[in-house]
Amino acid sequence: MLYHEKYNDLSDNELITEFKNTKNNVFVGILYKRYSHLVLGLSLKYLKNEDEAKDAVMQIFEKLLADLLKFNIEYFKSWLYTFSKNHCLMIIRSQQAKLKKEMDLQIHADSFMETESSSHPNKAEEKEIQYTLLEKAIEELSEEQKKCIELFYLKQKSYHEIVDITGYSVNEVKSFIQNGKRNLKIKLEKNSEQTR
Numbered sequence: 001m002l003y004h005e006k007y008n009d010l011s012d013n014e015l016i017t018e019f020k021n022t023k024n025n026v027f028v029g030i031l032y033k034r035y036s037h038l039v040l041g042l043s044l045k046y047l048k049n050e051d052e053a054k055d056a057v058m059q060i061f062e063k064l065l066a067d068l069l070k071f072n073i074e075y076f077k078s079w080l081y082t083f084s085k086n087h088c089l090m091i092i093r094s095q096q097a098k099l100k101k102e103m104d105l106q107i108h109a110d111s112f113m114e115t116e117s118s119s120h121p122n123k124a125e126e127k128e129i130q131y132t133l134l135e136k137a138i139e140e141l142s143e144e145q146k147k148c149i150e151l152f153y154l155k156q157k158s159y160h161e162i163v164d165i166t167g168y169s170v171n172e173v174k175s176f177i178q179n180g181k182r183n184l185k186i187k188l189e190k191n192s193e194q195t196r
Contacts, residue, residue, distance in 0.1 A: 023069075047091060056088060095155070100131055148177050148180060149180040
């Protein structure tokens, strides 16, 4: 404990320099003590889920061990803010990509062959349009369906976890997800016809 305490008064930059010189994780540990609560607050703001936010904090500080050795950081606090924000955005993007893929498999199974066989000049542009339509369609769902669809696909929660989070019964959750998927399919087909 004494070993830790004698370094507690060092500035962020001094701690980083000591870490670079010694590769001793104790210096990053002090930075963790100083800033983990701020990183947790930021992660909660972006991820809206306590467990995921806590996981993100651990991942961010693990990545720091490598990145502090690679980069020359002048203002650690503002650098950590940007670093943490980017990490959270990366998680959100990967969750959205999973949802998109899942919804593609579930909803576009019928029209998949038809879409693939017809010639489209710009695949990337079409994917972007589909993605925007999906987001718009989710926003148009009832609050219960939207919540259950997002928890099930985006957050990868089980039925029972969704029951705990929302207070709905298992049957209600299953019903909201099924009806939500059906409504999404209808909305997507309607919206894609309008964009043709």
